[in-house]
Amino acid sequence: MKILVPLKRVADPDNANKIKVIAGKVDTTGLEFKPNPFDEYAVETALRLTENATNTKARLGEVIVVALGPKELDTTLRGALATGADRAIRVDTTDDALDGDLVARVLKAVVEKEAPDLVLIGKQQVEGDSNQVGQLLAEYLGWPQATFAGSIKSEADKALLVSREVDGGTLNLKVTLPAVVSVDLRIVSPQGAKSMHTAATHAYPEGVRFAALMAIMAAKKKPLVEMKLAELVGDASLKVTYGTAELPPPRKAGIKVKSVAELVEKLKTEAKVL
Amino acid sequence: MANTLVIAELHEGKVRKSTLSSITFARQVGGTFSILVLGAGAKAAASEVVVFGAAKVLVADDASLKDYVCERFAPTIAAVAKGGFDTVVVTASSYGKDLAPRVAAKLNAGYAPDISSVHVDGNKRVYRRPMFAGNAYGTCEVQTPVHVVSARQTEFTAAEPSGGASPIESVAVAAPDAASARVEFISLEQGKSERPDLGEARVVVSGGRALKEQFAQVLDPLANLLGAAVGASRAACDAGFAPAELQVGQTGRVVAPALYLAIGISGAIQHLAGMKGSKTIVAINKDGDAPIFQVADYGLVADLFTAVPELVGELKRTVA
Numbered sequence: 001m002k003i004l005v006p007l008k009r010v011a012d013p014d015n016a017n018k019i020k021v022i023a024g025k026v027d028t029t030g031l032e033f034k035p036n037p038f039d040e041y042a043v044e045t046a047l048r049l050t051e052n053a054t055n056t057k058a059r060l061g062e063v064i065v066v067a068l069g070p071k072e073l074d075t076t077l078r079g080a081l082a083t084g085a086d087r088a089i090r091v092d093t094t095d096d097a098l099d100g101d102l103v104a105r106v107l108k109a110v111v112e113k114e115a116p117d118l119v120l121i122g123k124q125q126v127e128g129d130s131n132q133v134g135q136l137l138a139e140y141l142g143w144p145q146a147t148f149a150g151s152i153k154s155e156a157d158k159a160l161l162v163s164r165e166v167d168g169g170t171l172n173l174k175v176t177l178p179a180v181v182s183v184d185l186r187i188v189s190p191q192g193a194k195s196m197h198t199a200a201t202h203a204y205p206e207g208v209r210f211a212a213l214m215a216i217m218a219a220k221k222k223p224l225v226e227m228k229l230a231e232l233v234g235d236a237s238l239k240v241t242y243g244t245a246e247l248p249p250p251r252k253a254g255i256k257v258k259s260v261a262e263l264v265e266k267l268k269t270e271a272k273v274l
Numbered sequence: 275m276a277n278t279l280v281i282a283e284l285h286e287g288k289v290r291k292s293t294l295s296s297i298t299f300a301r302q303v304g305g306t307f308s309i310l311v312l313g314a315g316a317k318a319a320a321s322e323v324v325v326f327g328a329a330k331v332l333v334a335d336d337a338s339l340k341d342y343v344c345e346r347f348a349p350t351i352a353a354v355a356k357g358g359f360d361t362v363v364v365t366a367s368s369y370g371k372d373l374a375p376r377v378a379a380k381l382n383a384g385y386a387p388d389i390s391s392v393h394v395d396g397n398k399r400v401y402r403r404p405m406f407a408g409n410a411y412g413t414c415e416v417q418t419p420v421h422v423v424s425a426r427q428t429e430f431t432a433a434e435p436s437g438g439a440s441p442i443e444s445v446a447v448a449a450p451d452a453a454s455a456r457v458e459f460i461s462l463e464q465g466k467s468e469r470p471d472l473g474e475a476r477v478v479v480s481g482g483r484a485l486k487e488q489f490a491q492v493l494d495p496l497a498n499l500l501g502a503a504v505g506a507s508r509a510a511c512d513a514g515f516a517p518a519e520l521q522v523g524q525t526g527r528v529v530a531p532a533l534y535l536a537i538g539i540s541g542a543i544q545h546l547a548g549m550k551g552s553k554t555i556v557a558i559n560k561d562g563d564a565p566i567f568q569v570a571d572y573g574l575v576a577d578l579f580t581a582v583p584e585l586v587g588e589l590k591r592t593v594a
């Protein structure tokens with residue numbers, strides 16, 4: 001199976017409370033860039049779907065990672081190559097030249113060139129939380145979509161059984177490839193995703209795999225090609241533009257209570273919520 | 275003048291209360307609006323939303339819409355939208371988030387996702403939305419003639435009926451996307467629960483990793499007593515202590531109840547993003563430095579395994 005995985009980098013999400021807003025613009029100076037966590041999960045899922053878990057060195061498919069952005073994104077792409085992805089594409093552009101719709105249209109052009117069987121994408125990038133590119137891409141390609149996948153099982157690489165995490169439960173779909181699948185958190189659980197080659201009983205370690213030092217060296221030799229946005233889409237206009245940003249209003253400082261009795265008393269007489 | 279199409283979400287043959295948030299959005303935008311109720315059983319459910327002042331309640335009821343498959347629902351929404359609507363709104367539930375971008379792409383429309391408010395200034399409309407896990411708010415404008423919007427349920431209070439009776443009209447069900455031939459709906463598994471939905475509950479009792487296998491044993495008596503919905507942190511869900519659909523946070527459900535109790539939850543940025551809007555927040559944690567105390571109105575530094583049963587006892591004694 002050939003899988004395309006779009007990647008984005010984000011300002012360290014575990015320190016998002018340290019961002020500033022300067023002159024109406026979000027400023028993330030001082031925060032390290034990290035791969036968007038959901039994209040890391042998508043890479044892990046793609047690797048699981050293109051291997052037999054008992055011998056992960058032998059690749060049984062191809063994983064292509066693709067990023068849109070400036071040269072610094074090569075670091076993000078090399079990181080994914082080091083964990084096992086086979087090759088990388090960077091579409092040269094800058095973040096403020098993009099909106100979700102244009103990202104989807106660029107990815108469509110990449111898909112048409114590469115003809116993957118599957119696009120695996122993070123359900124959202126945790127800066128904008130827009131949760132849209134997978135769905136837009138599916139429509140532009142005329143492919144089925146399965147969003148918020150908490151588990152994926154391959155049926156002979158012709159179709160995927162996808163459990164979608166939805167409000168109040170799980171919605172199970174079977175999609176025939178090619179398709180777009182967006183992944184949710186639980187996809188990297190031990191039973192989250194499995195290829196047709198991996199034994200049904202196999203349990204993966206929780207989370208994503210890390211790159212060994214040797215693999216980091218080897219990843220430097222894996223192919224990474226640069227494409228120009230203008231070669232992929234004729235119309236680079238944006239459908240949504242962003243204006244000024246602001247910080248959220250601060251929450252009034254609370255108090256510590258000394259006992260359960262005091263807590264109940266406060267909830268009754270002060271907060272009046274009981 | 276705006277003409278907005280509100281997409282109702284059906285659940286077990288009834289219009290979900292979350293739909294009322296989209297109606298509030300439509301009222302704020304001004305002009306006129308209609309409500310599209312689609313799915314099997316839509317005909318029967320349509321009467322539930324005739325009292326909100328919609329120009330029309332449109333119904334697409336068909337066996338092909340029995341189970342939710344995006345590729346079957348989106349074409350009908352897009353076709354109806356093309357009949358004179360300049361805005362399509364759906365509440366940002368998992369249903370709305372799955373559906374809205376696909377509809378936007380069909381309409382060649384810009385999509386403003388998960389917005390927290392809208393500011394209308396003549397012909398200009400500015401959408402405000404939380405970003406960076408709620409640590410900043412961004413504003414955006416849609417540059418296309420048609421706008422597709424998903425509205426955050428916690429930020430748009432449920433619309434109250436305004437009386438009258440909107441006429442109900444059937445609309446044609448559009449041909450499904452060709453891609454729908456490659457999607458097979460298998461099943462919808464839902465936790466059966468007598469409790470209110472997380473998004474609608476007045477009180478939410480949430481538990482974290484600390485609860486371990488005793489998650490339900492410790493929290494259920496408290497939730498039952500308060501008539502609360504139960505929520506959980508990602509760590510509790512990932513570990514299997516609570517089902518995934520209970521996850522509250524940036525990447526789970528966003529809640530804003532009158533009272534939120536965070537029990538054995540550290541208060542990671544991603545968790546706070548989903549509950550910071552609650553009116554009153556209570557935290558019970560044995561670590562006095564846990565970040566959850568920074569947003570808690572009332573913090574209790576204690577072992578939850580003794581504090582929660584004690585709280586149940588105290589509530590029974592003094593409130594019930």
Ligand SMILES: Cc1cc2nc3c(=O)[nH]c(=O)nc-3n(C[C@H](O)[C@H](O)[C@H](O)COP(=O)(O)OP(=O)(O)OC[C@H]3O[C@@H](n4cnc5c(N)ncnc54)[C@H](O)[C@@H]3O)c2cc1C
Nearest residue numbers: 482483484507508509523524525526538540544545560578
């Ligand atoms: C991409 C991504 C998305 C995420 N999305 C979400 C999300 O939507 N929602 C979410 O919740 N998280 C999310 N997370 C995870 C988040 O970063 C935290 O890891 C998670 O919220 C921690 O859960 P927790 O507070 O239960 O566990 P911990 O951080 O382990 O905290 C447990 C707490 O319990 C306390 N404790 C232990 N024993 C006791 C006791 N006996 N009595 C009282 N207190 C006790 C401890 O002091 C501690 O504060 C996400 C992470 C990533 C990377």
